[in-house]
Amino acid sequence: MTSEWDKNSAGNIALQALVNYEALDFYGIAVGLRLEISPGPDPDGPRIFVQLSMDVDRAQDLANLLQMVVDHIQAQKPQAPTN
Secondary structure (H helix, E strand, O other): OOOOOOEOOOOOEOOOEEEEEEEEEEOOOEEEEEEEEEOOOOOOOOOEEEEEEEOHHHHHHHHHHHHHHHHHHHHHOOOOOOO
């Protein structure tokens, strides 16, 4: 992907915390995804909800992308010594 990420005033990527998520099967033809986001540092503060719809192929692409990033992060973790 070559998209431009939003930046904060310090020039860092601006991120919000993912609080919760849900997924639904829309009649066997699409996937619904609902994301609950906290836009600020207060864990009890206001929430933003984003509801998305995507076809199954797009949902599989998203799942594969997330798994690829998780695998990359886990591969960088130091391994515990074995005796």
